Amino acid sequence: MEVLAPAGNLPSLKAAVDHGADAVYFGFRNATNARNFEGLNFSESEAAAGIAYAHSKGVRANVVLNTYPQGQDPSIWYQTVDMAARLKADAIILANIALLDYCHQRYPQLPIHLSVQASASNAEAINFYQRHFHCVRVILPRVLTVQEIRQLRAQTTVELEVFAxxxxxxxxxxxxxxxxxxxxVSPNIEGVCSPAREVRFENHGDRLQTRLGGVLIAEYAQGEEAAYPTICKGRFRANEQVYHVMEEPGSLNVLEMLDEVIEAGVSSLKIEGRQRTKSYVATVTQVLREAVDAYYADPRSFRPKTKWLRTLNATSEGTTHTLGTYQENWQ
Incomplete structure (x- = not known):
């Protein structure tokens, strides 16, 4: 089981490597990756230095190219594929079919990982990408149960990567x-579902309202912790009640089901957060490293340590966590 850590910049990449990551993933400082934010990502020289540092420690370095080429000038997307190959990245993460075909035809030696942006969540889709573009890994959307992941493992030879x-x-x-x-705007192009310029925090009497694009997302009482306004984690009126209809604020954390996820045949545990700090990367990577190592040391008696959960909760949205759909019985 691989521990895969995010790197929004060179210091974060080094922190991930130094705290036990088996692999890191990063994007370039252009429109080709969905975290193209001010102060983040890599120039070509920084990427070369990061890959060299990772390789010197026996760690793999994967390049993210997960947005879709735009009609006016798609050349930067193809040039970025060329750059990843030239720098000898260990894999490239792609979603767009044209880019998948270009990379497969031009650089057959460069392993392709299918981005979560492709939303391949069934065996037929995954095997299609393997058959036509020789994808060696698929990053699964965060909507599958462990049982569904186990079923996919039995139906495809492609490696499965999940968000942990x-x-x-x-x-x-x-x-x-x-x-x-x-x-x-498109979340894929913006790199975020709630662009900061569209977010508003407004006081109305003793209530705090959060809005996205002018739409009321949630209302909070005095002293109540307010989540960053995203549609899926908003409070809405349904069945004459106001509550979190789709998802409560909180970070995904599969630690409590780590043994089940590993035994389902997953190849890689992915930490989300290229936009997060070096400290976040170091902390989360180290905890997952310890947990994975503890599982393999004694699978039958594996239990997540309280200190691991406490440490991860301290970095989580709302200082709490959820198992998301991993624990849901949607079938």
């Missing part, structure tokens, strides 16, 4: 129509 900790998205990854409708 961080932000939880219960929509089609990067293509949330609710967010697009509210903000007028």
């Amino acid at each position: 900790f961080g932000g939880l998205c219960v929509m089609a990854e990067g293509r949330c129509f609710l967010s697009s409708y509210t903000t007028g």
